Structure formats: C-alpha cells, structure tokens
Amino acid sequence: MTATTSLEPRLRARLEADLATAEQAEDASIEASTLRLILCAVHDRDAEARAHDHCSGCDDTVIRDVLELMVRQREDSAARYEDAGRIEMASREQDEAEVIKRYLPKPLEGEALSEAVDNVINDLDAHGLKDLGRCMSELKSRYSDCLDTRKANKLVKKSLVE
Numbered sequence: 592m593t594a595t596t597s598l599e600p601r602l603r604a605r606l607e608a609d610l611a612t613a614e615q616a617e618d619a620s621i622e623a624s625t626l627r628l629i630l631c632a633v634h635d636r637d638a639e640a641r642a643h644d645h646c647s648g649c650d651d652t653v654i655r656d657v658l659e660l661m662v663r664q665r666e667d668s669a670a671r672y673e674d675a676g677r678i679e680m681a682s683r684e685q686d687e688a689e690v691i692k693r694y695l696p697k698p699l700e701g702e703a704l705s706e707a708v709d710n711v712i713n714d715l716d717a718h719g720l721k722d723l724g725r726c727m728s729e730l731k732s733r734y735s736d737c738l739d740t741r742k743a744n745k746l747v748k749k750s751l752v753e
Contacts, residue, residue: 621690696736727747
C-alpha cells in the first residue's frame with residue numbers, strides 16, 4: 592500500500608467500499624449506478640485539482656460540495672420531469688438523490704436551525720438586512736458541514752426584518 596492511499600479522505604474510501612459492495616449484488620441497482628456517478632464526478636474534480644498543481648486530489652470538503660451539487664441537480668431534474676408528466680424519470684432522480692444524501696451530514700432543520708440563526712444574530716448584534724452577509728458568513732463557518740444555506744438565508748432574512 593502506498594502513502595497516497597493511506598491519505599485518501601474517509602468519505603472517498605466509504606464511497607468506494609460501498610460501490611464495491613453494491614456491485615457484488617446480482618442485479619443492477621440504482622445504488623451502484625449512483626455511486627459510480629459520484630465517483631466519476633469526484634475523479635473529475637481530482638483531475639481538475641491536478642491540473643492546478645494540487646496533486647493530493649479532493650478532500651472530504653470538496654467531495655461534500657460535489658455531493659450537494661449532485662443532490663440539487665437531481666431535485667431540479669425530478670421537478671422538471673414531474674412537470675412534464677414523466678413520473679418514472681422523476682422517481683429515478685429522487686431515488687438517486689436519496690442515495691447521495693446518505694453520504695451528506697444531516698442538515699440543521701426546524702428548531703435546531705432557528706436556534707443556530709438566533710445565536711448568530713445575537714452574537715453578532717445584527718439588527719437589519721445590512722447584516723445579512725455577516726450572519727450568513729458566521730453560520731457557514733460555524734455549521735459548514737450541516738447548513739442548508741437556502742433555508743438559513745430565508746430564516747436570517749425573516750429574523751432580521753422582524
């Protein structure tokens with residue numbers, strides 16, 4: 592085993608192990624095909640990093656960003672398919688999104704998100720929409736792994752306007 596394989600991000604190793612397990616199943620599962628798509632996207636990011644002299648490749652943060660992007664793409668596609676009446680295709684996109692979400696941290700939602708927003712607003716002594724950027728930056732730094740920025744942004748705006 593080389594030194595580079597021991598330095599691989601844990602998320603990448605988990606994805607590769609889960610792909611190997613899914614491929615051993617006899618039928619062609621949506622899980623295996625989705626994991627292949629994820630790893631292809633990660634390998635593309637690795638190639639991009641190597642092109643910019645970052646030889647170590649993607650870390651878990653970059654992989655998480657790729658996964659979040661893939662989930663948004665699948666959710667958008669599912670909505671478009673549903674609007675077009677292609678329910679079977681929408682269902683497949685939703686199934687792929689569910690597989691991808693398994694590798695993302697659980698997002699802050701509901702009361703936990705409201706509490707986090709209130710804490711940041713109080714800590715920064717924010718009073719109006721002019722403080723929106725500062726609040727969002729602080730939320731991202733404190734809760735980078737589990738923050739849904741769209742939901743947080745709406746909640747911060749609502750709290751700052753009141």
